[in-house]
Amino acid sequence: MKSLFKAIAVTALYAVSVSMVSAAETKATPKSMELKEVDAPSGTVSSANTFNRLLKKPKQKNAPPPEDGIHDPDNEGSHVLQPPLVAYEGLPTTDFGNYVDWVQSLQKGFLNPRYDRVDPTVEALVMDLDIVREVKASMPDVIFPHKPHTQWLHCSNCHPKIFIPQKGANQINMSAILLGQKCGVCHGKVSFPITTLSCKKCHSKPKPEDWKPPLSAASQKNPWR
Amino acid sequence: MSLRKTMEFLKRLISISAIVGACAMMLPQTASAEYADVVINNYADAAGMRPVVFPHWYHRIRFRCKVCHADLGFQFKAGGNKITMAKIIDGQFCGACHNGEISWSVENCGMCHSGVPGTPTQIHGSTVQRLVAPAYKSLDGGGAAAAPADAPAGGAAASKPAAKPAK
Numbered sequence: 223m224k225s226l227f228k229a230i231a232v233t234a235l236y237a238v239s240v241s242m243v244s245a246a247e248t249k250a251t252p253k254s255m256e257l258k259e260v261d262a263p264s265g266t267v268s269s270a271n272t273f274n275r276l277l278k279k280p281k282q283k284n285a286p287p288p289e290d291g292i293h294d295p296d297n298e299g300s301h302v303l304q305p306p307l308v309a310y311e312g313l314p315t316t317d318f319g320n321y322v323d324w325v326q327s328l329q330k331g332f333l334n335p336r337y338d339r340v341d342p343t344v345e346a347l348v349m350d351l352d353i354v355r356e357v358k359a360s361m362p363d364v365i366f367p368h369k370p371h372t373q374w375l376h377c378s379n380c381h382p383k384i385f386i387p388q389k390g391a392n393q394i395n396m397s398a399i400l401l402g403q404k405c406g407v408c409h410g411k412v413s414f415p416i417t418t419l420s421c422k423k424c425h426s427k428p429k430p431e432d433w434k435p436p437l438s439a440a441s442q443k444n445p446w447r
Numbered sequence: 448m449s450l451r452k453t454m455e456f457l458k459r460l461i462s463i464s465a466i467v468g469a470c471a472m473m474l475p476q477t478a479s480a481e482y483a484d485v486v487i488n489n490y491a492d493a494a495g496m497r498p499v500v501f502p503h504w505y506h507r508i509r510f511r512c513k514v515c516h517a518d519l520g521f522q523f524k525a526g527g528n529k530i531t532m533a534k535i536i537d538g539q540f541c542g543a544c545h546n547g548e549i550s551w552s553v554e555n556c557g558m559c560h561s562g563v564p565g566t567p568t569q570i571h572g573s574t575v576q577r578l579v580a581p582a583y584k585s586l587d588g589g590g591a592a593a594a595p596a597d598a599p600a601g602g603a604a605a606s607k608p609a610a611k612p613a614k
Contacts, residue, residue: 292566294563299561339549379512412570
């Protein structure tokens with residue numbers, strides 16, 4: 223009896239969440255739903271078993287404002303806004319974020335954004351200092367380069383609120399970053415995002431040849447090892 | 448387990464899944480606006496205006512982050528600056544530039560107030576927004592404890608309004 227109810231409960235939970243999620247899909251992406259129906263051979267595959275249950279890819283890279291889902295096409299101003307691809311013409315590209323390499327664009331002189339609100343001749347206060355952070359995992363170590371940062375930002379944007387300006391004084395790890403703290407205050411929001419394709423932008427210093435991942439305590443004590 | 452208790456359990460499960468479902472529905476994952484576009488909708492909707500969409504990409508072509516985030520004092524938090532029209536015409540925030548001198552002036556309401564009505568405040572396309580599950584919290588508790596009081600969190604800003612209709 224108990225397990226029967228449990229089974230009903232689990233099914234109900236599943237059915238409700240699936241119907242809610244697919245409702246969201248139908249509402250927001252009618253086009254991709256059509257595609258999925260064509261994918262399924264004869265309508266025998268349940269809609270719960272679409273190939274990608276959770277992966278959602280953007281429909282269009284750098285969509286023009288009226289078609290991007292955030293700007294209201296009924297607002298006349300939306301049609302006056304510049305489509306990003308027009309502005310990005312000729313800029314070095316990347317595979318994530320805005321799909322523009324902002325650092326190269328600036329360093330190669332394709333862009334010259336003002337460092338002062340009114341005076342276009344003010345030069346940025348640039349500091350060239352790399353900070354290496356050893357990573358306690360198999361990922362390559364992290365190099366934090368001050369140069370590209372100070373070309374865009376001011377010291378006070380980071381020091382002392384986000385980082386104490388002292389090597390090693392800050393505890394940083396990947397989950398803090400993904401929660402929007404430390405490097406994640408900017409990366410994943412405005413500066414390049416955190417995706418499989420971008421890990422190596424930060425994790426850029428290869429580990430020494432003889433590096434091995436440390437064994438966990440549980441593994442060292444494991445009698446079955 | 449008595450029947451009544453089980454029914455209660457069932458109801459609770461369904462309401463939890465409804466909340467989860469509703470959250471999924473509210474997540475603007477399917478919109479494909481430019482990475483780092485900020486939707487600002489603390490007050491606009493309630494005042495009968497479309498939400499404001501601030502394009503980072505457009506502005507960073509013209510200004511370095513330093514101008515807005517150090518000189519003009521914009522906090523790193525979507526919706527966190529409590530911008531109002533009164534402040535803008537006094538020359539604060541957007542009004543430091545959208546004054547007819549550095550950029551076009553405030554009478555162009557529809558250039559800024561261009562969002563789809565009802566879109567919650569958010570930083571669009573952020574990594575947090577695109578995660579399929581909530582951000583991972585590590586065993587050493589890293590991050591959560593170190594959060595400054597006003598830690599910028601696009602995710603939190605985006606998920607707050609998402610949770611509302613479920614209540």
